[in-house]
Amino acid sequence: MKSKRFMAAAGMSLGVVAAFQAGCAGPAKVAQPATQTQPEQKAPDYETQILSGKVAETMAAGGYTYLNLEKDGKKSWAAVAGTPNIAVGREVTLKPGMVMKNFTSKSLNQKFDQIVFSEGFAAGAPVSAINMEKVGGKVKETMTSGGYTYASLEKDGKTVWVALPATELKVGQDLEIENAMPMKSFNSKSLNRTFDVIYFGSSIKGGSGPVSATPPGHPVIGVPKK
Structure with a gap:
């Protein structure tokens, strides 16, 4: 009886040793986390x-x-x-x-x-007079692309295009930009469209400001002419 118990215990010990040796035979494989695909980000309109x-x-x-x-x-x-x-x-x-x-x-x-x-000359250089203008009207069309919101405004039977850092606008909304910088023959890469004249502003009069800031490195827009 004792002999049978001894043989059983010895068998269990050998099994544990074998399992331990098998575990030390090589490094354990660790499951690698699945690579997450980052959403594609469109390049801003501006370089x-x-x-x-x-x-x-x-x-x-x-x-x-x-x-x-x-x-x-x-x-x-x-x-x-x-x-x-x-x-x-x-x-x-x-x-x-x-x-x-x-x-x-x-x-x-x-x-x-x-x-x-x-926008002009750096500090210490002669200052360029920038022709800032006030534009406004009722939003007839709006679209957001390349980090900017473009809007077609209508006032007194005339239509002008404006651009702001990504801002939530609604068709029919009245808005006004105090200091807008006109740009002629501006091409939006993300829209694949050229505007004969478009006015760039940094915020809406009386508004809380744009949803996002201007793209990194973009000159500040909306500095009044001295």
């Missing part, structure tokens, strides 16, 4: 760039001053609103501006492969 350099050429047309800046042997075109008196050969630094490719200036009858539309 921004800061330009600086020596003015190699300058010309004014259509309410803008076009500057050909040279730096490190390379030339780049920029445009600022208004007609500041900038002499050729002067070193300037511009505020961040929107990059526009294949832009045609109707007033100059010239096409630019790439040009940066800047």
Whole structure:
């Protein structure tokens, strides 16, 4: 009887040892968490760039001053609103501006492969007068794309397009933007549409502000002209 108990105990011990050895034979496999697919994010309509350099050429047309800046042997075109008196050969630094490719200036009858539309000159440089305007009306059409909300406003039988950082708007709503910056021949990549003239604002008069801020690096919109 004792012999049978001993044999049974020995068998159990050998089983435990075998199981332990099997467990130590290699590293345990750990289940890897499933890779989560991140939702695709659309690129914003705007690519921004800061330009600086020596003015190699300058010309004014259509309410803008076009500057050909040279730096490190390379030339780049920029445009600022208004007609500041900038002499050729002067070193300037511009505020961040929107990059526009294949832009045609109707007033100059010239096409630019790439040009940066800047809000003006950086601190310490001559200040550019920016023609800010007040626009408003009843929302006839609205759409959100590329981080911005576009709206068609109607007032006194006239229609204008405005753009704001993503904001909830409703058709039939009356709105007013105190300081809007006009942009001519603006192309929205996400909408695949070119606006002859569109007014950019940062917030609605009397509103709580936009749902989201302007895209990173985008120049501040809505600074009154001094």
